[in-house]
Amino acid sequence: MHRERRIRSFHPRKGRMSDAQRAALARLWERYGLRVDGRSRIDLGELFGDPELPVLLEIGFGMGDATATMAAADPGTGILAVDVHTPGHGNLLRRIESDGLANVRLAEGDAVVLLRDQLAPASLAGLRIYFPDPWPKARHHKRRLLQPEFLELALSRLRSGATVHCATDWEPYAEQMLEVLSASPELENPYAGSDGGYAPRPEWRPVTKFERQGLDKGHVVHDLVFRRR
Template sequence: MSDNTYRPIRSFVRREGRLTTGQQRALDELYSLYGIDWTAAAGPLDLDVLFNRQAPVVLDIGYGDGEALAEIASAHPERNYLGVEVYRAGTGRLLRRIEADGITNLKVLLADASELLRQGIPSASLAGLQLFFPDPWPKKRHHKRRMVQAPWLTMVADRLQPGGFLHMATDWAEYAEWMLALSETEPRLDNPHGGYAPDPGDRPGTRFERRGVRKGHDVFDLILQRYAPST
């Protein structure tokens, strides 16, 4: 199945409440500075132009309140980070954090991540992709709504540069097994750990993670790598 024919079922449902005054102000005043406007009709992004510099680009899907993304972008100034999210409240919080901390290597986009990945990210353009604690859609009849599907992994593998990473994390054991099993079917993705990663690497903790741990959930990190050609 090609990228052009793959049309995923939406993996999110908008349940957003009323924005706070600060969140609305951030969207009104800061999105033009730290956010980007993109639609599928615009075609692929020029990532070097977007960040006004050449540096490895990491795409972060579903950053939530932006806590982890802001922290990891601050810790890696040598990389550019593009965060995509559908929830305006979390985006407002992240924009305020970018302004307060003076983060210069992070841009945000309010959009459907699957559409962006399909239409807006060029082949072999990403140094990495992060998917931390996506909606697990735990009921079996809703599994089709999960972000991680075999065609999605095929598309991710295409968008990653050789040697690029895919880092997924979840606190739902059944979803972790789903991610692991599907990843084993994508021939361009290697699992250097042979299973789950022994630690979260440079992934900072998140509010969703802490909530899951309080409920007694284990946390699973799956860190894959796009095969690099042999030398």
């Protein structure tokens, strides 16, 4: 029997949900959420109710508070946020409702399947990957999300001028990210001439829970911002 060998975008994290998160899932999922099934092509204009809205894909949003804050600050951009963390889905749905956010949609499942099978070529205006699992042990490095094979797939779904924005507090992973992104002829680094190629931390990117934990441990946070040619 053949088994597909590839990078997965997630490590399953179901977790315990609060009553408010569970209620938000039951009440709002049908309106704002979709399951990644690898079968149906997603029309982003239809999904967001606006065919002119530029849409970013955010992979791994945790509890979703940073996502909600960024969405509120930039209502002219859609965010398709994908994760497998069920309490995070519930919490982000709660924020969508309480903050009146019309520009966020949620996806549950593997982002690789979403990109490969359900999003059209050149359909995305950007890609955000903030504080992915660093898989620090050498034998686990192959599990890291940002690798050449994944990047090639992601770039096929990004339109010209789209931004790839990654952030990590794990310095060896930041070095790998920089190497992989810099090696792509389809990307340019506007910050190539400063700070080793890393971007300054954008003021609009909120500090996430994982970032705060890393800073508390004395880790250095690196942002990487590249543009699709």
